[in-house]
Amino acid sequence: MPALQFKQLSDQALFVQFSSTINEQTHQQIQQAIAILQEHPFPGLMEIVPSYTNFCVYYDPFTVRKSLHQEHNTTSAEKVQHYIKSLLEHQHQEAPHESRLMEISVLYGGENGPDLNEVADINSLTPEEVIAIHTSQEYLVHMLGFAPGFPFLGGMDKRIATPRRAIPRIEIMAGSVGIAGEQTGIYPLSTPGGWQIIGRTTTPLFLPEQNPPSLLRAGDRIRFVAIKEGPSC
């Protein structure tokens, strides 16, 4: 494990920081550390929320104070920090987290992807080339956030990077696949937004009736597959 940094988000939430830059090694370390902490939770641990370079631990300070006995630490925050530090230091490096590969079918262009032509024009490509590049990569799900089931993906080819729209759309359809700068993503719900929309998937990402309620999890890899609108779907 690298040298961990701790920063308190609140009196009930603690960031465990692994690095300051987005990279796959950091992502793997975060996933491993979360797996270890889930195996060995402390009393009062409520939930863990990963992001690009850290994870956030939500805990109940009242339970921590009553249950975690440490001589030198007075505050619950110190107790939690000490617990996580010694837990992660004493764990041997485990095998890399097994990553699932998920295929996301996308209807590119037309009314499903109204900005496909603009993305092509800006990058001096044909729409077909944009689709070919977008479907050729595997993307890593670094984290979920912003909206339920919304994946923050890494690994987009810079050749199709496109700035956000100057004027955001009032409504982006659920399932829309978009590009913003060097990022690509999928909107699980209809929301306003400024992303360049190149296509749409019919695969629901947010599954409130299921547990977990999200098709994707941090650590998954996804691949976009171009499909044509068919009579049977």
Added chain:
Amino acid sequence: MLKVIKPGLFSTVQDAGRTGYQQYGVIVSGVMDAVAFRIGNALLKQYNKAAIEMTLIGGTFEFLKTTAIVLAGGKMHATVNDNPVPMYKVIPIRRGDVLKCGAIENGARSYLCIAGGFSVEEILGSCSTYIKASFGGFLGRTLQVNDLISYEESFNPYHTYQVNTDQFYERKHIRLLKGTEWHEFSPQMQQRFIEQHYTISLEADRMGYRLEGQNVISLEKPFNLLSEAVTIGTIQLPPSGQPILLMADRQTTGGYPKIAQIISADLHKVAQLRPKQPLHFELVTLEQAEQAYFQLEQQLRLLETLLNN
């Protein structure tokens, strides 16, 4: 069934919130004022049962089954069959009774707690309404005229105590911790942020409050923050220089610098602030924040234990 005759300004079914799913981007939701909600339920000898949260203007409701209710939170003028009824005291309800709630006079949010809680579908462990995703609570939306919300008939004996909650809301200043990006701001900006007077703007809802101050708070050099977890009470500073205070329906993650964090023990007071109301800050240490939380939690647990016997 509870029949909604008038829904009030903005009424939703809420409980203590949906925890454990933020890693999937599912927000916590839940009541804004957890102290009022807990005491309201405790008077009915129950814990974390779904209630109706009313905002600024209460609603009018007809009860189609016998039960008992408690009105908690911001003080409002309320009547049952035109007879005034108190806050924080069990009100026995017979079939056909009509509860009229007026404007909330002292605070911003009031709760209608009911024996056994409202019987709405539990999704991901909670009955809270998540409006943006259209699920949870009552049909995933605010209450509307003629809605019928289920509850179980109850003839249980009830307390005749009235709880005075003034002590929980007395303190004038809202206590803050330094935020995770506090040190990205210059000492002058830090001082300005703590000392200047803010008011809650008209853009204030369950998701968060935009705060208005005379002078903007800005960073000396741009600071690029990656999206990471945010929580209730987090104060973010977007490039506009006017802070955003996150509340119950906040997103799970955010990318604006976090200048400060309201301590857990003061969140219920913030929940009762109204648009245009002033807000004064006081910086405290993490140790003080924990102490204040333990004190509040002990008082609430003691009250819950006493009322449960």
